[in-house]
Amino acid sequence: MDCFVYKSVRKNDTYIFLRDEEGFDVLPAPLAEQLGELAFVIALQLSPERKLAREDVNVVMRNLHEQGFHLQLPLPDDSFMMGPS
Numbered sequence: 001m002d003c004f005v006y007k008s009v010r011k012n013d014t015y016i017f018l019r020d021e022e023g024f025d026v027l028p029a030p031l032a033e034q035l036g037e038l039a040f041v042i043a044l045q046l047s048p049e050r051k052l053a054r055e056d057v058n059v060v061m062r063n064l065h066e067q068g069f070h071l072q073l074p075l076p077d078d079s080f081m082m083g084p085s
Contacts, residue, residue: 001061003044010036013074017055019064026068 008014063070
């Protein structure tokens with residue numbers, strides 16, 4: 001399955017995986033507005049055997065198939081939970 005990854009210029013470490021290159025029309029308007037400008041990162045060929053750094057490839061593929069996009073959010077910042085050092 002082809003996949004095109006874009007990063008949000010406005011939101012750090014936030015990525016959109018799209019089924020179609022420049023297929024931004026599948027994004028809900030409120031999400032597109034929050035993300036702002038998107039910059040192309042990479043084109044990937046996804047398969048169940050492929051490993052992704054932070055996402056389950058099967059979840060990404062399912063989201064691409066069902067809704068045309070997958071949203072990858074930043075990892076939570078746990079530093080505030082550790083307290084003062």
